[in-house]
Amino acid sequence: MSQKPQKSQKKPSAKPKASDKEDKQKEDAELEIEALAKKYNTNLKKGLGAKKAAEILERDGPNELEKPPKPTLLMLFLMQLTSFIIILLMVAAVASILVNATGPDAADPLSYTTGIAIGIIVLINAGIAAWTEHKAGDALEALSKMTQANIYVLRDGKEVQVPVPSVVAGDIVVLGTGDVVPADLRLFEAKDFKVSEMALTGEPDDVAKTSKVKEKKDGAPEKLTPETMAFSGCSITSGLGRGLVTDTGMNTRIGRIAKLIAGEDGGQKTTCFCFPDTSGNQTPLQQNLNKLGARIGVLAIVICVGIFIIGWVTDRKDPSNPESAAWLYMILVSVTLAVAAIPEGIPLCVTISLSLGCSDMVNQEVLVRKLAAVETLGSASVICSDKTGTLTEGKMTMVGMYTAGVTYDVTGKGFDPEVGQVQRSGSSANSGKDMGVKSNLLAAILCCNTTLSKEKDEDGVMKWTPKGNSSEAPIVVAARKVGLSETIANEYPRVLEVPFSSSRKMMLTVSQVKGTEICPGGMPLPAGTNYLAVCKGAPNDIIDLCCEQLKEDGSVAKLTEDDKKDILKIVDGYSARALRVLAIAARPMSSLPYDESNEDISTDQKFEACRKQLRLIGLVASIDPERDGVPDSVLAARGAGIRVVMITGDYLLTAIAIAKNVNILQPCDDPDVSAVDCACLRPDGEYLDSKEMDKLTGSVRVFARAKPEDKLEIVKSIQRQGQVAAMTGDGVNDAPALNQADIGVAMGIQGTEVAKGASDMILTDDNFCSIVAAVEKGRAIYAGIQKFVAFIMSVHIAEVMQIFICIVVGIPVMRTPLQILFLILVTDLPPSIALGVEPGEANILKMRPRPKDEPIVLAWMWLAMVMNGMVLTTVIVAVYLISLMNFCDGEFLQANIYLLDDYETKLSLAQTVAFISLVWSENIRAYISRSFTNPMWHDVLGNKEMQKAIVLAQICLYAAVLTPYLSDKILGLRGLEIGVFGWALAIIGPVGCFILSEGCKLISAYQARKYQDSLAISQSETPSLPVKGKIGKPSKAVAEEPLKGRCGSCWAWFW
Secondary structure (H helix, E strand, C coil), X not given: CCCCCCCCCCCCCCCCCHHHHHHHHHHHHHCCHHHHHHHCCCCCCCCECHHHHHHHHHHHCCCXXXXXXXCCHHHHHHHHCCCHHHHHHHHHHHHHHHHHHCCCCXXXXXXXXXXXXXXXXXXHHHHHHHHHHHHHHHHHHHHHHHCCCEEEEEECCEEEEEEHHHCCXXXXXXXXXXXXXXXXXXXXXXXXXXXXXXXXXXXXXXXXXXXXXXXXXXXXXXXXXXXXXECCCCEEEEEEEEEEEEECHHHCHHHHHHHHHHHHHCCCCECCCCCECCHHHCCHHHHHHHHHHHHHHHHXXXXXXXXXXXXXXXXXCCCCCCCCCHHHHHHHHHHHHHHHHCCCHHHHHHHHHHHHHHHHHHCCCEEECCCHHHHHHCCCCEEEECCCCCCECCCCEEEEEEECCEEEEECCCCCCCCCCCEXXXXXXXXXXXXXXXXXXXXXXXXXXXXXXXXXXXXXXXXXXXXXXXXXXXXXXXXXXXXXXXXCHHHHCCEEEEECCCCCCCEEEEEEECCCCECCCXXXXXXXXXXXXXXXXXXXXXXHHHEEEEECCCCCEEECCHHHHHHHHHHHHHHXXXXXXXXXXXXXXXXXXXXXXXXXXXCHHHHHHHHCCCEEEEEEEEEECCECCCHHHHHHHHXXXXXXXXXXXXXXXXXXXXXXXXXXXXXXXXXXXXXXXXXXXXXCCCCCCCHHHHHHHHCCCCEEEXXXXXXXXXHHHXXXXXXXXXXXXXXXXXXXXXXXXXXXXXXXXXXXXXXXXXXXXXXXXXXCHHHHHHHHHHHHHHHHHHHHHHHHHHHHHHHHHHHHHHHHHHCCCCCCCHHHHHHHHHHHHHHHHHHHHCCCCCCCHHHCCCCCCCCCCCCHHHHHHHHHHHHHHHHHHHHHHHHHHHHHCCCCCCHHHHCCCCCHHHHHHHHHHHHHHHHHHHHHHHHHHXXXXXXXXXXXXXXXXXXXXXXXXXXXXXXXHHHCCCHHHHHHCCCCCCCHHHHHHHHHHHHHHHHHHHHHHHHHHHHHHHHHHHXXXXXXXXXXXXXXXXXXXXXXXXXXXXXXXXXXXXXXHHHC
């Protein structure tokens, strides 16, 4: 059930007691269904009307659990004001006002401009942070709405799909395997219907449900839940059913549990300032960066305390107020420098980058359900993929058939039954009237639930469109080609259906039949036949159950072991051509082999009784072509160091053929080693021990005839080897594997709600290419975060270095506290955000997957940050010294400058030149930071957001230095007075920064290459991929000297 903030519901004046709700539920479970429908004013066949449903929704509110409301923009703004950084800024503003209030110009309002300006900048900064976080939250909320569950209900007599929150009491819900029960409901139809109630009762076993109210037997224990009720949040593990919704939202069983939990927790968690605590929503990356920022903050404060002590001891006073105490001025400088040193913009930029990245992925057919998946995508080293519908189109066409001892070809393409025919192999004559063909296809139709009809496509063109299971579509199309009518199945009333499941490997139906043959010109039926059981499924499993076979003349012969081997050779031939093969078997019966009146007989017992003494009718073989682009995407994944593994329920030879077509298996791979039947994972019914399992999964690329539980064991084995696994799945039984995988990927089209709920991301087009595109985008997002962290940190390192040099050497501090804050707002934040959305570099899929435990900032990146901080410090200090000597009559020491006439103006001119030079240098550094390895001029205009950020920075710069009153009275800058020399001198900064930073990049590029080489060596320690003739092994050097923790040795590569 959806977990969104709930609209206020109208409540009765008297709060209902828990016992009242239990009594109501018991009444709903036992009441006659017609009386219950009358109670809820609904129709069992037509459901509610749309208008009536809207009225109930307005009355009761949406069908979702209550959760704390999302913080408003105002709340986010106030929360920003409680951060440690903002409090430091406010301390600086108050300190500035107090210092000036005790000075000689206390009566002059302009003397308080610094303190007031700091306060204004605090508000602006908090406003920008709150607005961007609010927009990021809106983007993530929009994504969550796109991934919310839908369910089929009856409205105005039509079966329509609606969002789960819009389900109301009285709705008639249509349920199937893989759905999640959307609300508490009373079942009135249930076919092999089982649910998992672990979330409610803790019981691990599936619970069978029924639509019939049974009398409680004397002495029988009370069941945990009524048999006729299905409860919200429980997943449907098998069967089909329909139910009448009795309770929604917080009135459901799970809603009452949520109320109890909320009561125990005391409601919404808050911070010490009584604001909502949102830390639980952070991803591991965000948490790690917050810790990194905190550690850097502590270090910065220690440095600033040192600078304060040095400045106090050396009697460094405020040049604008020389009469004030040195310690007061140094408090201002130290506090403001602490703010400049602490990378407070990192968490905000990470949030923006992740949320925008998730929004961008929607355009690539990927819906991200969990934000942490974006980080993990960059680490993916193994992709375990389903075949049907993911690697292939999922649009199968029958091309071959074997029945009554004869092989046939089926011509035509697609779903058009008016094109093509069935003909004997080697002949062009139409053989659609052959007894075996008609019997095989009719028997298969009786075991299908798929329909075929003409519908308008998006362009308004009428096209044949199947509705139902993709594996049944070719059967329906072929049946129409041989003249079997659309409604022929209605002539054979179905009395039992056992749906296909991954454990049964087949579907079974029992239908009523009449006459002496299955259809005119079809298979003869024994006298007295009233029922026909039909099984459709995996050839090996079906053939094992058969004891006889249909012959070409309509007779029946014993199916010997030699016959089975011969038929399996035919299956192998089809499979080697990458065809999907299904076997069709039937059993004529005079009566049902179970007591139909006995309600205690389970579906499994009926299934076992009906599938005995089967007669093999034939085989059908269909082709499912690979999706466009998949072979190239598999090669791209290989180039990215990602092993692609196909896990399929298909026959081994079919799997191998498909794997070759999509490049999972290449000519150098030995299929005998690279592809296995999953039976070898559990040779004696028990799975191999961890060591043997890891040895097998470390080299195999194709797993055939896989069960859902096999997927789980494969994922666990891959993770034990230190690999990061992405796993695709669509069925209810895939949920454990999806949940276990580092990245669970559910199918948006064929996927069940249970699979989607267990996943981290959903492919809206079910296409493997989208997984590779998502990995590429995930790597780009992570790389962008690394780039802006490196950029911000180098800037802050430079700020500390510059002020530290000024204090220690004895030259005037080159920037006032207000100027520092202005630079943080203008030169740091916009380019950082732009770097966070930096497009991925062209070679990003040629890099090795990063280790899962790799820190966001590597050792060589730290060195690059320090080097770039030193470069920025060197060029700006040089520009400042030249400016001081030019404007301050050849002096550069503070003690001498303070003796000059009109020293304040002269010092302001030098500070202005340094200020302009720093902004320009930072703008150049922003472009340089777009890549750790490529030169700045490479695709220089590739990031449109960077152009916007730099234009904004330039506008703010010229407004700051050229606007009268703002520049000279508030910021203390005099851009109109520095002359041509000053502007020309300022250019030295960006030019020098460009040359030296690009030189440093050569070192960084070398270290980055060495690091990638170390990853390649380290990752080659895992079992090598087998090639023809030998099993690859790691080199002796690699085996003797593991390279774990290689990132810590980056310094050694440089020195």
